[in-house]
Each structure stands twice: as C-alpha cells, then as structure tokens.
Amino acid sequence: MTKVWGRSKLCVQKEVEMVDKRRSLKEAIAEYVRDDLSVAIEGFTAFICFAAGHEIIRQRRRNLTLIRMTPDVIYDQMVAAGVARTLVFSYLGNPGVGPLHCLRRAIEKGIPVPLAIEEYSHYGMVGRYLAGASHLPFFPLRSYLGSEMPQVNEQIKMVPSPYGEDIVAVVPPLHPDVAIIHAQRADQHGNTHVWGLLGVQKEVAFAARKVIVVVEEIVDESVIRADPNRTLIPGLIVDAVVHVPYGAHPSYVQGYYDRDNAFYLMWDALSRDPARVGAWLDEWVYGLSDHAAYVRKLGAETMERLKPGSAPAAHVEYGAYP
Amino acid sequence: MTDLTPSNVQAYTPAEIMVVVAARALAGVRTVFVGVGLPNLACNVARSTVAPELELLYESGVYGAQPARQPLSIGDPTLVTGATSVISMADLFGLYLQGGLVEVALLGGAQIDRFGNLNTTVIGSYTEPKVRLPGSGGACEIAINAQHVYIIMHLKQRAFVEQLDFLTSPGHLQGGTTAQQVGIPGKGPQLVITDKALFDFANAEQEMQLVSLYPGVTREAIAAEMGWQVRAAETLSETQAPTTDELAIMRRLSAGSTSQRAGEA
Numbered sequence: 197m198t199k200v201w202g203r204s205k206l207c208v209q210k211e212v213e214m215v216d217k218r219r220s221l222k223e224a225i226a227e228y229v230r231d232d233l234s235v236a237i238e239g240f241t242a243f244i245c246f247a248a249g250h251e252i253i254r255q256r257r258r259n260l261t262l263i264r265m266t267p268d269v270i271y272d273q274m275v276a277a278g279v280a281r282t283l284v285f286s287y288l289g290n291p292g293v294g295p296l297h298c299l300r301r302a303i304e305k306g307i308p309v310p311l312a313i314e315e316y317s318h319y320g321m322v323g324r325y326l327a328g329a330s331h332l333p334f335f336p337l338r339s340y341l342g343s344e345m346p347q348v349n350e351q352i353k354m355v356p357s358p359y360g361e362d363i364v365a366v367v368p369p370l371h372p373d374v375a376i377i378h379a380q381r382a383d384q385h386g387n388t389h390v391w392g393l394l395g396v397q398k399e400v401a402f403a404a405r406k407v408i409v410v411v412e413e414i415v416d417e418s419v420i421r422a423d424p425n426r427t428l429i430p431g432l433i434v435d436a437v438v439h440v441p442y443g444a445h446p447s448y449v450q451g452y453y454d455r456d457n458a459f460y461l462m463w464d465a466l467s468r469d470p471a472r473v474g475a476w477l478d479e480w481v482y483g484l485s486d487h488a489a490y491v492r493k494l495g496a497e498t499m500e501r502l503k504p505g506s507a508p509a510a511h512v513e514y515g516a517y518p
Numbered sequence: 519m520t521d522l523t524p525s526n527v528q529a530y531t532p533a534e535i536m537v538v539v540a541a542r543a544l545a546g547v548r549t550v551f552v553g554v555g556l557p558n559l560a561c562n563v564a565r566s567t568v569a570p571e572l573e574l575l576y577e578s579g580v581y582g583a584q585p586a587r588q589p590l591s592i593g594d595p596t597l598v599t600g601a602t603s604v605i606s607m608a609d610l611f612g613l614y615l616q617g618g619l620v621e622v623a624l625l626g627g628a629q630i631d632r633f634g635n636l637n638t639t640v641i642g643s644y645t646e647p648k649v650r651l652p653g654s655g656g657a658c659e660i661a662i663n664a665q666h667v668y669i670i671m672h673l674k675q676r677a678f679v680e681q682l683d684f685l686t687s688p689g690h691l692q693g694g695t696t697a698q699q700v701g702i703p704g705k706g707p708q709l710v711i712t713d714k715a716l717f718d719f720a721n722a723e724q725e726m727q728l729v730s731l732y733p734g735v736t737r738e739a740i741a742a743e744m745g746w747q748v749r750a751a752e753t754l755s756e757t758q759a760p761t762t763d764e765l766a767i768m769r770r771l772s773a774g775s776t777s778q779r780a781g782e783a
Contacts, residue, residue, distance in 0.1 A: 241593020287655035292591030303650045317654040319611040339659035341700045342688030348644045394606040
C-alpha cells in the first residue's frame with residue numbers, strides 16, 4: 197500500500213472543487229467501483245443505497261471487500277449475486293426481522309462462493325472509521341474486555357494505557373476504497389445535507405479514498421448555504437454526486453419515504469431459497485436498466501404507501517451579518 | 519399508579535408477564551439502552567407506569583425517543599421524529615455509553631451461562647459454524663459500559679447452557695470479581711427476566727440465582743429448562759401477576775406494531 201493517507205489527493209482538491217460532480221449512477225459505479233476494491237455502502241437501517249448495490253450487481257463486479265456495520269438486505273443481495281469475497285461487519289441481521297439467509301449460506305456453506313469474514317462490534321467499526329478519517333494509527337475503546345472476539349480477529353488488540361493501569365482495546369484505521377452515502381439533498385459540488393439517523397455517514401466518508409453521494413434531490417448551492425449546520429459531508433471530499441430518487445428503497449429516507457417493511461419480510465421468506473433469490477435478481481436487477489426502471493416497476497401505489505405525514509422543524513434564524 | 523391488588527388479575531401470556539416484569543424493574547430509572555421487540559415494549563410500558571422520566575436510548579443514535587408507533591427496527595424513522603436528540607454513532611458509543619450515562623441496558627442472546635455471559639455470535643465453532651448468529655452489534659461494549667444490565671430471554675434449555683459456544687458479551691465472566699479484574703467498569707448483569715421466572719446475581723459469586731417464580735410455575739419446570747443446576751435465593755418469592763392496568767397499557771402500546779405488521783405482510 198503506497199498511500200499513507202486515506203486521501204492523497206487532498207492537496208489538489210481545492211482547484212477542482214467548483215467542478216460539477218454530477219454523474220449518472222452507471223457512470224459513478226463504472227468509474228470508482230472496480231473489481232477487487234473495498235466498498236462501504238453505509239447507513240444504519242436508514243439511507244441504505246440499494247440503487248448503488250443493484251448497479252454494482254448489474255455491472256458484475258467481482259472480488260469486492262464489502263464493508264458495512266450492518267450488512268442488511270443489500271449485502272445479502274450482493275453476496276448472493278457473487279460480487280464479494282470478504283465481508284467486514286459488526287451485526288449480521290435483517291433488522292427487526294431475523295437472519296440474513298444468503299449471507300448465512302455463504303458463511304456456513306460457501307454458497308454461491310466462500311465468503312471470508314472480519315468481525316467487530318459496532319463501536320469497533322465506528323472506531324476503525326474514526327481512526328481512518330483522522331489519520332491515526334489506531335482508535336482506543338473500552339470494549340472487548342472478557343469477550344472472545346479478539347481471539348477470532350487478530351486486528352482487535354488489548355493494550356495498556358500509557359497513562360495508568362487501564363487496559364483498553366484498539367482497532368486499526370479503515371480506509372474503504374469507495375464509500376457510498378445516500379442522503380436527502382446535495383448541491384452539484386457534493387455539499388450534502390442530512391437529517392435523521394446520522395449513523396457513521398460522516399466518519400466513513402472522511403475515511404474513504406473515494407466518495408459517491410447519492411441523493412433524493414440536487415439543490416442549488418444557496419439551499420445548502422442557508423442551513424450550514426445541516427451539511428454533514430462537504431463537497432471537498434466528494435468525488436461524484438448522483439441524483440437517484442427513491443434510491444434507498446426498501447430502506448428509507450427521513451421525511452421522504454418510510455422503510456418498506458413488507459419488502460424486508462418478503463425477503464426473509466424468499467431468500468431461504470437460492471433459486472428464488474436468483475429469479476428475484478433476474479427480475480429486479482439484471483432485467484432492469486437502472487433504478488428509475490425499478491421505481492416504475494414498484495409502481496406509484498408503493499411510493500404512496502410509504503409516504504410519511506408531515507412533521508416540520510421550527511424555523512431556524514441564522515441572522516444576517518453584512 | 520398501577521393497581522397491583524390480586525383481584526385485578528386476568529389472563530395473560532408468558533411473553534406478556536415477561537414484558538410487565540421488565541417494565542417494573544425499570545422503576546425510577548432515567549436512561550435505558552434498548553433494542554426492539556419485547557425490550558422496547560417493556561420500556562414504553564415502564565414510561566407509562568413506573569418510570570415516567572425514562573429516556574430511551576437506541577443503538578441507531580437516538581436519545582429520548584418517543585415513538586408514535588412501535589418501532590419495527592431500532593432504526594425506525596418514528597424514533598427520530600419527536601426525539602430529544604439524534605446523535606452520531608461515534609457520539610452514542612463514545613459520549614453517552616462510554617461516558618457512563620446509561621443506567622440500564624437491556625440485552626438478550628442465543629445463549630447465556632450461569633454468570634450472565636452472552637453468546638450472540640455462533641452455535642458450533644467460529645470457523646465452522648453450525649448456525650451463524652448476528653454477532654455483537656453494540657452488545658459487547660454495552661455489556662461492558664452500561665451501569666447495569668438486565669437480560670431478557672425466554673427460558674429454554676438450549677439457551678441457558680453450562681458452556682457457551684462463544685463468549686460475545688461479558689457478564690460476570692467467571693464470577694466473583696473476575697469482571698472487575700479485567701477492567702470492566704459497569705456492574706454487569708443484575709437481572710435475568712424470563713417468561714417463567716426472575717433471576718438475579720445477588721451473591722458473592724455473582725452467580726445466577728432464582729429469586730421469583732411467576733404464578734403457576736414450579737421449581738421443577740425451571741430446572742427442566744436449564745443446562746446447569748441453578749441455585750435459589752434464600753427467600754424465594756412469587757411474582758405478582760400482571761394487573762389489568764398493566765395489561766391494558768401494554769396491549770394498547772403493542773397494538774400499533776401488530777396491526778402494522780399484519781397490514782403490510
């Protein structure tokens with residue numbers, strides 16, 4: 197690994213900052229997600245960019261290292277499609293539903309291909325992103341004491357505090373080759389507004405070598421500047437901005453659409469049978485040209501069903517200081 | 519206040535008494551770290567009965583959630599709307615949990631041993647699993663850093679085992695002061711709330727002991743579901759059955775999720 201820093205291009209970023217970074221999802225995935233790279237599509241239950249996962253499947257990437265705290269249904273689908281050889285994670289479940297059957301088949305039986313795993317706790321994964329983002333050799337945390345997890349993952353080490361008697365756990369930095377973040381809105385430079393569950397979206401974006409932001413809406417720069425406290429990710433670290441409405445379905449986007457829990461329950465039943473998973477991928481991923489086609493196939497009634505009621509925030513006054 | 523007179527009793531399921539016992543155990547608690555399902559329901563029942571000041575902290579990064587519906591997962595958007603604060607997971611684990619602000623955490627697992635150590639990782643060996651379970655999630659650091667841990671699990675022989683297949687989240691480790699000796703700051707498991715009886719660890723060995731049997735449950739029935747000969751507290755009590763009030767509140771609070779699941783499925 198020649199790059200010491202996660203983001204060696206920082207020095208040249210400034211002069212290209214004003215470039216329009218808008219791309220189609222097809223272009224962004226083709227350019228940044230290559231075979232053998234490590235990819236983190238994050239989002240804790242919310243903001244999971246299924247559209248990007250499906251496009252990676254559609255472009256038939258292979259030997260990826262998939263990184264995600266909670267692999268969720270999206271990595272279940274991607275592993276079933278054979279894009280991955282390694283999974284880095286901290287919780288392997290279909291949230292609120294049960295197990296992830298495709299991932300279990302891959303880990304327990306090597307179907308469709310064997311999957312190596314590298315396993316942490318949630319805070320261990322958060323710490324890895326934090327160390328990666330802030331260019332530190334490790335992140336210390338009070339976890340793993342008495343647990344057998346360090347015995348099955350030699351990356352987790354227990355070290356004495358240099359300042360006292362404490363023993364703390366440390367985890368190494370993580371620099372995903374590509375992070376894919378879904379959000380409500382961004383401008384054409386990649387300055388991104390997020391509200392709702394923040395998860396590790398900021399940390400993984402700063403830790404990654406390339407960042408693709410996928411949003412429900414592209415807005416004018418003035419919309420971002422009118423509410424700078426809501427800018428979680430600055431365009432400075434963003435490589436591509438992609439406009440994909442409903443791109444997180446069946447996951448959700450706060451204030452835009454609810455989680456499609458019926459889909460998660462349906463996947464639990466369907467994914468027990470590899471043949472049905474294959475048929476689903478044919479019909480809903482390989483058989484469609486892009487996510488817009490997926491949304492059309494879902495139909496307007498699905499989006500109507502997932503539409504939340506209104507709960508606006510109170511007006512925020514920043515003040516003008518000419 | 520909740521009316522606990524015996525005349526106020528009606529039929530209930532094992533899961534319902536489990537929720538009610540967990541809710542009662544939260545009396546006076548201010549901050550609870552909670553997951554979905556029965557623990558979530560227990561917290562919401564507690565907030566309507568014995569712990570009106572209870573603030574719910576979710577692993578997804580929500581503090582002071584007041585969900586308008588029973589959340590379908592710990593990342594449900596209903597947790598965000600109307601919450602006191604939404605926080606990054608870095609702040610959740612670093613400032614709230616590791617900072618010592620969590621009074622009680624509710625945990626469960628596929629396996630538990632006599633010292634309250636939990637396995638949520640694997641059945642069989644790690645490298646050749648018979649059943650690959652979800653893993654730690656936040657449970658390992660929650661078990662270590664919460665001030666107190668209450669464990670909620672159905673009492674079953676395959677879950678209450680002599681020897682864990684994998685130790686994911688530490689309880690009292692080998693008992694006594696062994697958890698303190700490795701530097702665990704929290705007090706560890708205090709209660710194990712099951713569908714048949716209540717257990718605690720109030721002895722020098724910090725070993726799980728039977729403290730209270732639910733109405734109609736015998737000690738033999740308990741013994742039959744445990745992989746080791748469980749000890750009993752010096753005085754064994756009988757748990758008060760859920761009251762009409764408690765049942766009404768719980769059923770009203772759980773109705774949302776039941777009808778929603780039925781409607782969507």
